[in-house]
Amino acid sequence: MPPSDLSKQSKDYQRIEKAIHILEETAFLQPDLKKLSTQLNLSEYHFQRLFSRWAGVSPKRFLQFLTLEHAKSVLDKSRNLLDATLDSGLSSVSRLHDLFLQCESVTPGEYKSRGEGLTISYGFHPSPFGECLLATTENGICGLTFIQNGDRDNVMEFLSRRWKQASLKKEPRSTGKFMDQIFSKNPDRKTPLYLYVKGTNFQIKVWEALVxxxxxxxxxxQDVARYLGRPKSSRAVANAVANNPIQYLVPCHRVIQGMGAFGGYQAGPDRKKALVAWEAAQIQEELA
Structure with missing residues (x-):
């Protein structure tokens, strides 16, 4: 995917997120698409085109993916398949759009050294879900964080805090090479993306389950806690999810509350809903 396409998708996303936020603020029972398009300073025609271009489905269909009823339905179906899915990495839900990921965790010595002697390249890049910070090492991707409200300093602080002794170098040309593979709708399933994760043993087990x-x-x-053999540790699972350093690739957005509510997200609840609905749209497009 050319960088220009990612830039266009990133700009489209800003309006998508605003539409989701308006829905949350006004608590529409039935989305008024004409009113939404007006609030986004778009005609109904261009509003339809925006969603078709970014998500591949109509606004009405996309917004259906954001309902509590839809979330509950998917949650129930996924729960029935959870053990098989996590054990084998396969399920009745297609994996054609999922990336081939290989996770490597830091050694105990590397964890203790807090990144001493490690060089981390980073860059800010447009993505289909807004601007993000991508960080890489010679061992793999160690950070992917979506930027909220244009606050680059906040995500840089998060990266620096995780790797206190590492040398951080701004090298967008180097990190930009990964963007197409990460956000391609048809990723190369033969070429793995390597993730280099740093966390406690429990956090890493949670992140590996999420992948x-x-x-x-x-x-x-609760489902993840049960799978890990820690059925009473749902709060600890939530903490591990909240501290996920590699968003999207370690898909913490696919973990929601037990009653179907989307819950919080490090990069904002509106972005979490956009991610979930966008993925649902891709599956629908594939099955059509």
């Missing part, structure tokens, strides 16, 4: 949840599926914090 196995396929696109289009949703699970609860």
């Amino acid at each position: 196995r949840i396929p696109q289009g599926a949703l699970v609860s914090y």
Whole structure:
């Protein structure tokens, strides 16, 4: 995907997120698409084109993916398949759009050294879900964080805090090479993307479980805790999810509350809903 396409998608996303936020603020029971398009300073025609271009579905269909009823339905279906999905990495939900990921965790010595002697390249890039910070090492991707409200300093602080002794170098040309592979709708399933993760043993177990949840599926914090053999540790799972340093690739957005509510997200609840609905749209397009 050319950088220009990612830039266009990133700009489109800003309006998508605003539409989701308006829906949240006004608590529409039935979305008034004409009113939404007016508030986004778009004609109904261009409003339709915006969603078709960004998500591949109509606004009405996209917004249906954001309902509590839809979330509950997907949650129930995913829960029935959860053990098989996490154990094998496969389910009835297609994985054609999922990336081939290989996770490597830091050694105990590397964890203790807090990144001493490690060089981390980073860059800010447009994505289909807004601007993001991508950070890489010679061992793999160690950070992907979506930027909220244009606050680059906040995500840089998060990266620096995780790798206190590492050398951080701004090298967008180097990190930009990964963007197409990360956000391609048809990723190369033969070429793995390597993730280099740093966390406690429990956090890493949670993140490894999340990587196995396929696109289009949703699970609860309780489901993940149960799978890990810690059924009473849903709060600890939630903390691990909240501290996920590699958003999107480690799909913490696919974990929601047990009653179907989307819950919080490090990069903002509106972005979480956009991610979930966008993935649902991709699955629908594939099955059509």
